[in-house]
Amino acid sequence: MMADHFKVKPLPYAYDKLDGISKQTNTYHHDTHYAGYVKKRNEILDKLAAVDRSLANANYSEFGGMKRHETFNAGGQLLHELFWDVLGGDGKPTGEVLRHIEKSFGSFEKWVEDFRASAMVALGWVVLAWDPTDDNLYNFTGDAHNQGGVWGTFPLLAIDVYEHAYYHDQGPARAKYIEAYLKNINWSEVNRRYRIFSKITGEFRASC
Template identity: 50%
Template sequence: MEPKPLPFTGSLHGISDKAMEIHHDKLYAGYVKKKDEIAQKLQPLERGGDLASANQTYSELRALKDGETFAVNGVYLHEWYFDVLGGNGALTGPLVEALAMQYGSVENFVAYFSACGMAARGWCVLAWDRHDKALRVYTGDAHNQGGVWGCMPVIVLDVYEHAYFIDFGSDRKAYIEAFWKNLNWEKANELFEMAKR
């Protein structure tokens, strides 16, 4: 698998080209590489390899499966994060209407989501929960922790330090404010409509 290119052109507001280059071209590309490497190592086991040593304390299979969820989610979460960047933050569309209805106002939603981003160690995700048939905000401290099965991400915010430290130092709040200025609501609406189908 090849890393996907950034889905937007030009510079972001407040998030430097250098930060985005390191984030996308090194970190994200590294997850893509590890995802493929793990898949190659799993292939012989999936096709009749020696599975006798499988064990919940430690085994090659356990280590690979643990690494697999970390790498795969590292790829997918970054792709959803990049997908909603590159806009001008202009509020439009059915997602905005749904957020206003559910949270009382879009401002309330942004405040709540931003606070969740401050509270999380890794990710903050607005997702369509297919079980509840509702929008939910979930957080994760690692790629393979905090995700809820049956939920489709709509807006994904990376709050690991690598996402903001170059531009904002330890000021995560300023980074989250910049994220909202760069949000592509058109793309978020598209993801919302797809998730509900």
């Protein structure tokens, strides 16, 4: 019997809460796509407990296949949780994150311009992340759940640009979906994450 190492988190608001992202899209996206990544991650973890590691090699092995799919499904789980956690707001930027965006991009409008462009070219995700090594924020693109992430940075928000996130509502008009995402950002939640990461960053620098 498969163990529930990870559980599907409920959507943090009603399925019909988001302006421009329909109840049906949220239902498909959360209950099928996201839940599927959680299920497969649990399944892989169970199988990893019993796989023969002595046969591992760089060409092909059962262990290698599992490890690659482990990162894909783990990324799919965690990125989707971040995606929904930072939505449900009014899209109006405030607080420490706004000031840091202005520092890193010159203005909020320039960040939006860069974010829109990044979301148009990415095949999977765009993540606004804080790089503590130079204290700047960046919009990083990723073409898969396990590709494009920059280790050592702190993710503040994420947009899913796989077609399943918007085709039911906007068809191929991805730009309309990006605008819907921007006007639903919960900047209070983004600021909450920022404060947590700020504390971690401060402690890290103090220890160096």
